[in-house]
Amino acid sequence: MLNGFTNLKNASGTDFGERMLNKVASESIRRLFSKSESVEVSIRCSPSSKLLQxxxxxxxxxGRGLLIRKDFWVEEMRFETDxxxxxxxxVLSGKIRLKQPTQAIAQITLTEAGINEAFKSELVVKKLQNVTEPALMNLSGGxxxxFSDIALKLLPENRIQIFAKALLPNNTLPVSMTATLAIERRRRVAFQNPQFxxxxxxEELRSISEVLTMAFAEILDNMVDLDRFDLDGVLLRINRLETQGDHLVFSGYAQIERFPNIA
Incomplete structure (x- = not known):
């Protein structure tokens, strides 16, 4: 019976077992995201009898149009294993259970609009409120x-431009900077070489604005750690990034420990 199951083909030659596994895997992966526009899975197993083992x-x-942790939009995510x-x-019970962890080549694409939406998320906003860095406290009377109203623009050669507002007790001052994005330790996005x-x-605000801008750059440089955005059972590591127009593309790998169960 099982041999007949694994040898069953449809008109296009797709194995029935592979098609069922594709469906179960697609539903499992959808559960990694708060929302998803589309998730497609392709599994190859030849000969089909190997599936029984x-x-x-x-x-x-x-996947496209993926929302992570209800706040972080991913335009596109792709990975491929060996x-x-x-x-x-x-699989027969509607689940996928790995016998051992596996690694996959991964590529993640963010949009400029999606990044700016992320700056409005609760997690990021908390990092930018009530900052008590000594350089800032000296300007604000203790x-x-x-910082609010962050607007980021992607530039060629992995550079970015950021505008924001610094909220002091009795004043609101502009923040304006450029920086270069880089990857450190395969998991942290660094804001290198910040320039006011x-x-x-x-002109009359430039002196104090420059101090605020450099302090803001330091906060950003310590903020974006991919470990804070890991998916359930999937560990992401990035080898390189590249700005492409209004897109930011990360290339690296994913270590898949397990698939989430379908409720």
């Missing part, structure tokens, strides 16, 4: 300083 030749996933070992019995951009700031 839980042996897959490759596993590909592509051989994968799974418990085929779990009171905490907050005086042209966007009134």
């Amino acid at each position: 839980g042996s897959l030749d490759s596993f590909k996933m592509g 051989a994968v070992a799974l418990d085929f019995g779990s 009171e905490p300083v907050s 951009e005086p042209e966007a700031v009134p």
